Amino acid sequence: MQDAPGVVWFRRDLRLADNPAWDAATAAHRSVVACFVWEPALLDAASAHRRNQLFAHLRALDSTLRSLGGALVVRNGPAAAAIPALVESCGASAVYLNTDASPFSRARDIAVHAATEVPMHRFWGTVAHEPGAVLTQRGTLSQVFTPFFRGWQTTPRTPWPDGGNGRPVELSTDDIPKPSEPPRQAGGEKAAWERARRWLEDVDRYADDRDRPDLHGTSHLSADLKFGTISPRTLIDVVGESSTGRTAFVRQVAWRDWWAHMLAERPDLAPSPVRPEYSAMTWIDDRQGFDAWCRGQTGYPIVDAGMRQLVAEGWIHGRVRMLCASFLVKDLLIDWRKGEQFFRHHLIDADLAQNAGNWQWVAGTGPDAAPYFRIFNPTTQSMKFDPHGDYIRLWVPELASLAAPVIHDPWKGGGPAHGVKYPAPIVDHAAARLHTLAAYKTARSSLPAQGAS
């Protein structure tokens, strides 16, 4: 045990349980300084929903640390100045952190490492398997998810350290802001596990209900995984694979790892299509269309419901994310990167790897992506996954009086039924589909076919 304190720098791992950085520090040091650094670049990029959720988690972490006799020490960034200054002022002998695959985070770690004189111990407490741990026989990251998943299931996990008796200490610190409005979910790891426990009552139905935005068919744990109030390893272990619902759920958490591994391999996942032929795509600079999409005024009720929920709550059901994204890219032929940025700003669970990866999946530009010719019909998808129109009714109240199936396509037959005020569809899906197919084919012919499906 070292007498000099260790600094634990919290970032996307806002928990004490099953946190390798925290456990390693408490095992090696009698006292531990827990800190969080405000990064203006990250805070400015986040919607109020995400900031409020972050503040709620930080306040809860601080309160847990205070119950143990310490506190969360908050400092202003940039971290390359804040962390070395903290190390020096408290005489720490090491820094502990959980790393992340995003280019911002990697560059920040390099800068902090260069400016800090004590050792930095880095762990991967934000994913189940760290990037590079699940490889094909040729030693590469599989570009297809299913073989990756098979490897992910059988690869032994890198052991995480056991915790020790080191105690958190209190230092003078800035206040953590109060959320300006109640966060979407109660803050802290205890509340996160309460959510997970409730989810365990429903998880066996996941395989049947997961595509239904009108039901409580998914876990709503994405923001807890993003902020690290839940450890992905513990979550997977608690869920297990004893039913088809549980297996399907664990598979989704493995997708999360896959995209993190992909981002570690391809730091340009957000700005660049993985399939090079799509660099030649001719996207339409349709500002009115983009604006209608952002405001939930496209005239396609399921898309409008999703986009309104995104802005109002900072969260959307996964199937609806897919339909909103597909509409932007394949009905409006607007560059997926514009949508990715809009989602990334608003989503509470926004995560560069997950968001960019899924946008590339929808656009067909990514690895193992939806084929370019798969173009979701928003109306039939709506009928299938929100069969009674309950989800639409919740977010598009002007359609609330309409029954299914009219609610899915209120302009069918020439105008919104019963004088309802709702925009006419901004594109004709059938015509847009043909136009999009032609644009994709043109881009694909720009390069000799390169692993494209």
Ligand SMILES: Cc1cc2nc3c(=O)[nH]c(=O)nc-3n(C[C@H](O)[C@H](O)[C@H](O)COP(=O)(O)OP(=O)(O)OC[C@H]3O[C@@H](n4cnc5c(N)ncnc54)[C@H](O)[C@@H]3O)c2cc1C
């Ligand atoms: C266009 C688009 C953008 C997205 N952006 C994000 C994002 O920024 N952050 C994010 O966490 N997820 C993102 N997703 C993935 C997915 O939609 C959400 O993780 C999921 O809907 C969150 O709800 P849940 O926790 O109830 O999920 P559940 O269905 O309960 O799934 C359990 C967990 O598995 C993971 N997961 C589920 N689906 C996916 C997926 N397709 N890819 C990666 N991980 C998945 C999530 O961590 C999720 O919490 C995006 C999907 C699309 C189509």
